[in-house]
Amino acid sequence: MARNPVTVDGVTATEFRVRYAETDQMGVAHHANHLIWCEQARTDHMRGLGVSYRGIEEQGLMLPVIDARVRYRAPARYEDLIRVRCWVREITRRQVVFGYVVERADDSVVLATAQTSLVAVDSNRKLATIPEHIRRKLIPVADPVRI
Amino acid sequence: MARNPVTVDGVTATEFRVRYAETDQMGVAHHANHLIWCEQARTDHMRGLGVSYRGIEEQGLMLPVIDARVRYRAPARYEDLIRVRCWVREITRRQVVFGYVVERADDSVVLATAQTSLVAVDSNRKLATIPEHIRRKLIPVADPVRI
Amino acid sequence: MARNPVTVDGVTATEFRVRYAETDQMGVAHHANHLIWCEQARTDHMRGLGVSYRGIEEQGLMLPVIDARVRYRAPARYEDLIRVRCWVREITRRQVVFGYVVERADDSVVLATAQTSLVAVDSNRKLATIPEHIRRKLIPVADPVRI
Amino acid sequence: MARNPVTVDGVTATEFRVRYAETDQMGVAHHANHLIWCEQARTDHMRGLGVSYRGIEEQGLMLPVIDARVRYRAPARYEDLIRVRCWVREITRRQVVFGYVVERADDSVVLATAQTSLVAVDSNRKLATIPEHIRRKLIPVADPVRI
Numbered sequence: 205m206a207r208n209p210v211t212v213d214g215v216t217a218t219e220f221r222v223r224y225a226e227t228d229q230m231g232v233a234h235h236a237n238h239l240i241w242c243e244q245a246r247t248d249h250m251r252g253l254g255v256s257y258r259g260i261e262e263q264g265l266m267l268p269v270i271d272a273r274v275r276y277r278a279p280a281r282y283e284d285l286i287r288v289r290c291w292v293r294e295i296t297r298r299q300v301v302f303g304y305v306v307e308r309a310d311d312s313v314v315l316a317t318a319q320t321s322l323v324a325v326d327s328n329r330k331l332a333t334i335p336e337h338i339r340r341k342l343i344p345v346a347d348p349v350r351i
Numbered sequence: 352m353a354r355n356p357v358t359v360d361g362v363t364a365t366e367f368r369v370r371y372a373e374t375d376q377m378g379v380a381h382h383a384n385h386l387i388w389c390e391q392a393r394t395d396h397m398r399g400l401g402v403s404y405r406g407i408e409e410q411g412l413m414l415p416v417i418d419a420r421v422r423y424r425a426p427a428r429y430e431d432l433i434r435v436r437c438w439v440r441e442i443t444r445r446q447v448v449f450g451y452v453v454e455r456a457d458d459s460v461v462l463a464t465a466q467t468s469l470v471a472v473d474s475n476r477k478l479a480t481i482p483e484h485i486r487r488k489l490i491p492v493a494d495p496v497r498i
Numbered sequence: 499m500a501r502n503p504v505t506v507d508g509v510t511a512t513e514f515r516v517r518y519a520e521t522d523q524m525g526v527a528h529h530a531n532h533l534i535w536c537e538q539a540r541t542d543h544m545r546g547l548g549v550s551y552r553g554i555e556e557q558g559l560m561l562p563v564i565d566a567r568v569r570y571r572a573p574a575r576y577e578d579l580i581r582v583r584c585w586v587r588e589i590t591r592r593q594v595v596f597g598y599v600v601e602r603a604d605d606s607v608v609l610a611t612a613q614t615s616l617v618a619v620d621s622n623r624k625l626a627t628i629p630e631h632i633r634r635k636l637i638p639v640a641d642p643v644r645i
Numbered sequence: 646m647a648r649n650p651v652t653v654d655g656v657t658a659t660e661f662r663v664r665y666a667e668t669d670q671m672g673v674a675h676h677a678n679h680l681i682w683c684e685q686a687r688t689d690h691m692r693g694l695g696v697s698y699r700g701i702e703e704q705g706l707m708l709p710v711i712d713a714r715v716r717y718r719a720p721a722r723y724e725d726l727i728r729v730r731c732w733v734r735e736i737t738r739r740q741v742v743f744g745y746v747v748e749r750a751d752d753s754v755v756l757a758t759a760q761t762s763l764v765a766v767d768s769n770r771k772l773a774t775i776p777e778h779i780r781r782k783l784i785p786v787a788d789p790v791r792i
Binding site: 224225227228229230231232234236282 | 518519521522523524525526528530576
Binding site: 205206208220221223224225239240243244247251256257258282283 | 352353355367368370371372386387390391394398403404405429430
């Protein structure tokens, strides 16, 4: 059974099952989905740290992804229970870098590792700064796995 | 918090949050996602009734969707906790019709209702029959809501 | 080769190839994509009639889908050249109904037929009216195929 | 108007419009779509070089993505005409690396650059080799832009 997101020592674990629509004709989850899964984990991680990304946007700040890297190590299959662990790798006044490991929940096999960099912009997409009260919550931690 | 799928009286409730990637520039979940959510609910419903759709396909039977209808009543928004309830409306030797209601979990507001019809085909997409032992588990129930 | 959208007698034909990401593990295009393809055809149809949907939204009017029906008749496969024909079935002050036929371009085999109903709302999602100058361009035509 | 894919000097240009379903609530194309667009460009590039990826899979060879990197430089918006240029960066007996630049077709502004690495596997996902006759067609070229 999928557990609800849990944040421990600055790392949030999010669980869900691979959807049929996410598979492709290779019989595995299509590789673009991993970015969507990481995004879901990132949302849950921020919420776990007391930061609502929905709330951030409602205040006119956006955090678009400016760089993404994914290493695919093993396929995810339909109905597999997936666990994505997410953490902050680095943060500056303007940018925040998140790390991810995508695992099969049943046996903890690593399916992928990933990193995304986000930059703060205002509603006109002008560079902005991440507010101090948010930065204080997004504390970087050491990578729990090599990515 | 999202609860794991629960099947009661032939109706399965599945919960998950709206993903950022599922929104569109209207600021709400794009309407094609509802079919994907219904599919996830259908998978969970079948699993709740003791039928693994993954197992069905591994035995060479497929259940493609041949008809889908969705009525959209209210928008789903990013991070909303969504509950989809799914049940069997009708079943014959060749076809099974599922009903769905998509609700906002917090206040049970109905966001959409839907119906999909699936037909049994073999791995060459020739018409097939739904095995008796599966049909016995997919018992139709009365619609819990008008769809 | 895919041709650019062409509007003839109130019906617009849009062509594109099935993307790998659109396939699922049945080896065919997943059924949720047909709604996205219809939406692309609808955008092209409106543009062909001199109505920019992007422009409509920039003026504060939105046309969310409130009802969708798709009948799937044959599978679409990876790299297949698809042609979607789109037309207006009905229009009132508040709603417009589009019809669609999804065909394999090479042999004109019908893969799906569909209908979507859209309603006019303002930026707060309050019911609105479709402006007269837009309504005059979205003239209903007889269905070119039975849907 | 979107032009059909053209391959010149080992670089293929593919054009298409941003779909409404591809936007997110930031009002721009969601960043996971770029991987799908690159995949479409890669398919077109291979076809332009006389290699059908569909044909490759039908012969039991698959080329899953094992590494992906995308740098996002500017947003893509709904209805924007996008041009993705794709080329082979490197190829060995087992792997092939593709480069991509995603541009707005109207003014050639670079929206993103990307790279994906694919590895040859057989239908059981065991490491395989890219057949000589395919390797001869996928000739690496110098990067047309810095990625």
